[in-house]
Amino acid sequence: MSTSVASTVPFPASTPDPVPLIDLTQQYQSIKSEVDAAVQRVFTNQSFVLGEEVSNFEADMAKYCDSREAIGCGSGTDALILALQALNIGPGDEVITTPFSFFATASCIERVGATPVFVDVDAKDYNIDPDAIAAAITPRTRAILPVHLFGQCAKMEAINRLATKHGLAVVEDAAQAIGSEFRGRRAGVLGTIGCFSFFPTKNLGGAGDGGLITTDDPALANRIKRLRVHGDSGRYQHVEVGMNSRLDALQAAVLAVKLRYLDSWTEGRQRNANWYTELFDRENLNGVLELPRTLKDRRHVYNQFCIRVHDGLRDQVLQSLRDQQIGCAVYYPQPLHLQPCFAHHGYKEGQFPVSEQLSRDIMALPIFAELTLAQLERVVDGLSKAVASCTSTSAKSLPKAA
Known part of the structure; x- marks a missing residue:
């Protein structure tokens, strides 16, 4: 469930070719x-x-x-x-x-x-x-x-x-x-x-x-x-x-x-997910970035298209995309057992390692049905630049061998 009520994620007017995370105006x-x-x-x-x-x-x-x-x-x-x-x-x-x-x-x-x-x-x-x-x-x-x-x-x-x-x-x-x-x-x-x-x-x-x-x-x-x-x-x-x-x-x-239009919009989201898969393969991004898996016995409707960014690079990649005016978001930054209002139940950090790691890795990309292939290409190109920049920075920060 989303917590934002904006119909369109805003970007500065001067930025060329922004890609919003969600744009409800086109659908309307x-x-x-x-x-x-x-x-x-x-x-x-x-x-x-x-x-x-x-x-x-x-x-x-x-x-x-x-x-x-x-x-x-x-x-x-x-x-x-x-x-x-x-x-x-x-x-x-x-x-x-x-x-x-x-x-x-x-x-x-x-x-x-x-x-x-x-x-x-x-x-x-x-x-x-x-x-x-x-x-x-x-x-x-x-x-x-x-x-x-x-x-x-x-x-x-x-x-x-x-x-x-x-x-x-x-x-x-x-x-x-x-x-x-x-x-x-x-x-x-x-x-x-x-x-x-x-x-x-x-x-x-x-x-x-x-x-x-x-x-x-x-x-x-x-x-x-x-x-x-x-x-x-x-x-x-x-x-x-x-x-x-x-x-x-x-x-x-x-x-x-x-x-009456839901199934056609769902097909648009599924089409975009397939395009992402092809584009990720083309850019060879599957080392650091992991796409969501659609299991064979399921019909995935992609309310969110959430990738995983490994090696502790999620927040850097997220910021790079925002700097490039490409919509993205984190669902969810803190698992529920660590929320302050549930502290009285006694759960501790480290108790649910998969959920906790996902909260550090997950990042949502635009997936709404009205996206064009050109916009998806811009998202993946932006990710490629972000990953290259982040991995280069991480490598420079490593201590030199004696």
Whole structure:
């Protein structure tokens, strides 16, 4: 999940040929008439809260994800909280999750009063390691919360096998992974409940915050629908304490338009990833830089295209790209187990070495669908210059042999 709300990463006007990390204006301009008409329809009808716009979008999302139920809510974070509340997870319970993710993955567990239990990730796909999950299960464990990080699904077969064996729920954090697949099945239907975010920079991004929950369990779906409106079962009968987390009709109207284009935008991101692979090979950058791996049983949707920069050169390369006005970012600079607000859980540096090393190596490059080959070539050329400069500087700093 991203923390930036800017639609376009700004660059000085005097800089030639800047390449932004993300540019939402191009996407909007391509569908402007449809989006504007959808927004005007909501204003004409003056129906802003739930209603037909939201129910129609929920039906479209259920069809897209192949889920029986889809429930809109206020944000991806709220989706995670509502999912855990619906599963009756709270104080005294443990939820196993990854430390290499956006903050909301773990904060939602804390928000419902449960304890996040972190385990390390697999270096191949950056997702939670099922073997580590197995070792962390205790009598207090109630759920597993895997993240489909950067747009590639976690190893869901192994995770579900553990969940079935120990009677655990599986809550998918699919905030970055709409349309991704594991062995032909879509994210959101690979566990007990799936949670999505429509933050503007997501592959399916709204005009502000928004979220959605998918499930095949009608009883869970009904409870989530009640929880998102203060636990109201109808006619002001509050059978439990819920929250106010409804997907705005304006957001639903915009998202319904954009959903029709999602697969073509995903194909654009996949095309760009393939171009990066060819360009990296051409520039012979695979020694210091490591591209993300797309595993054969997955459909990667590339919400982020994150490379690894080895030999402790990430921050130097990052700064060099910024100096060249090439968009880049770090997702994520500090793993969750080392965040100050989780210090009371007692985790120490060195406890999850893969996650900690990834936080030192990872760097995101532009990947949005509207990028041109010329822009991608400029990114890779910039990386080549950055690596050459950084490795030369590092070599000069080494002590001379006696």
